[in-house]
Amino acid sequence: MPQVDLTGKRVLVTLPLTDEQITRIRSLVERAGGTATFVREPLVVDADTEGASIIIGNVPARTLHGSQKLEWLQTSSAGYDHYLVEGLLAPITILTNATGAYGQAVSEHMLASLMCLMKKLHLYRDGQRASKWEDRGPVTSLVGATVLILGAGDIGTSFARLVTALGAHAWGVRRHAGERCDPFERMFTLDDVSDVIGEADVVACVLPSTPETRGFCNAAFFSAMKMGAFFVNAGRGDLVDQDELAEVLANGRLAGAALDVTSPEPLPPDHPLWLQENALITPHVAGFWHLQATVDAVVGICASNLEAYLDGKPLANVVRAGSGINRAL
């Protein structure tokens, strides 16, 4: 029998589940005495979140109102900064995320975007739309290139593995000092970046948005990059000073930039970055549910955390502890 009693409590699940997965989660919740409701994320309204004791899967932030009943929110995303806005979560609410589920999808998207720029496929695509057979000249390779990766967690490490497999040297940057770990050849902290950024042929950013990372990729950052280097951002749009980035793309200092995140999102239709030929912009799609492997991994993390919760065991991926709620009551 479960350790935790959910009698009179409701669990809201917003994941894209198969019928079989729905049956399994419903059965777990009902054995603990609770009820489970299943509403897909885009359809969630206030009435769904109000009164829920547990929410599994992302919900629109506007539907959260600091409910004192919400014991635990398990996100389906790796990012969670949008839930930390004042007033959305009560002090008691535990927040866990789905870190570990997005490494493959996001790192593959980053690699595809980077190689697209290196081989000038974005320019050839533009030519194709005009039925133009036009040679765009020299290209570059990851073989022997140095790739500096800001953020050495799940996604950054996956990306490091990919570029290493294609012949590059991966250097990692963590927010806090620590041991070097494979496949990174060297490891730095954010304070070291200005010293080494000039040696990198590619700078790839997968940092979360925190007070210390916001605006980190500023004028000084870009002007210290190697002439002709590439920039990739799949972290958060607010890490980057986008006006400066547009400038170093326009003046040819950078060979290209692949951006899956911008600030704000969507990027406004009149933003100058849209028009930069050597920017490759994708609308925050690297992760999400676009790769089946991601869906499987997110559902796995959520189901395993739900079992832990009901058994009164520690949760994985806690990003905000909650001020405390006696889960056994």
Added chain:
Amino acid sequence: MPQVDLTGKRVLVTLPLTDEQITRIRSLVERAGGTATFVREPLVVDADTEGASIIIGNVPARTLHGSQKLEWLQTSSAGYDHYLVEGLLAPITILTNATGAYGQAVSEHMLASLMCLMKKLHLYRDGQRASKWEDRGPVTSLVGATVLILGAGDIGTSFARLVTALGAHAWGVRRHAGERCDPFERMFTLDDVSDVIGEADVVACVLPSTPETRGFCNAAFFSAMKMGAFFVNAGRGDLVDQDELAEVLANGRLAGAALDVTSPEPLPPDHPLWLQENALITPHVAGFWHLQATVDAVVGICASNLEAYLDGKPLANVVRAGSGINRAL
């Protein structure tokens, strides 16, 4: 001293050489008693090729007139079918190519193009040019995918290594039966293709143009491919029935096709393939001189073959033996 006497003979070199490389090749030729002229390929005219005893590097085919003096043509390309047109080379002329120099450049271009299609970057690029922030839905991955590679030489094997490094299974197809060799998990001949093509998530073609390969990718070929699979061609345009390919792209049988070669080249501006949203067309640029590593490798092959020629030793990469010329005379 060299074994071969080039007295009264001229060597035409059309490679993009550094001053140092020019000095080295000139010295080799002059020690054998000959003279060397250096003209870059696009600038070569009849007067350059006429009377040359040796040509190192590609020349426009229209400047070759079956000269009886031409003992040896060393191409800078891997492809050489355009020199086999009746009347361009005298029966005596030995033809060698630069196979082995293009594996890295062409296989990386193929991988970039394939990943671009898998991650829908071509569609996001189209959206970007219209300042549109629009999600294009599910993507696919090389992890666990089966990639059938037609042509298991230098380029095909390099491509197999890349996709294997990213988690795919590489199956190879050779024109003639032979041992399986790493990294191919299985090896087939052209006759086997119709039996196994339905199992492949990606079919990539790097075959040369020969009587048995021309038109190989026809209606039966495409209709046997797995629904939603990808097609890549970096071999020769005339391997493919382009009308059929346009049809299977339009009706959604194939998820995408990356083409670096077409028939004819340039692809005429009014050809329907230009307009296929899920075709990614590049103007035969995967190889050429676009990657520095290719230039270095081509120059290495040519210089080493020139030394062998002057020493009276066997040449590497012979693709047409020549009816015989006594090189020592």
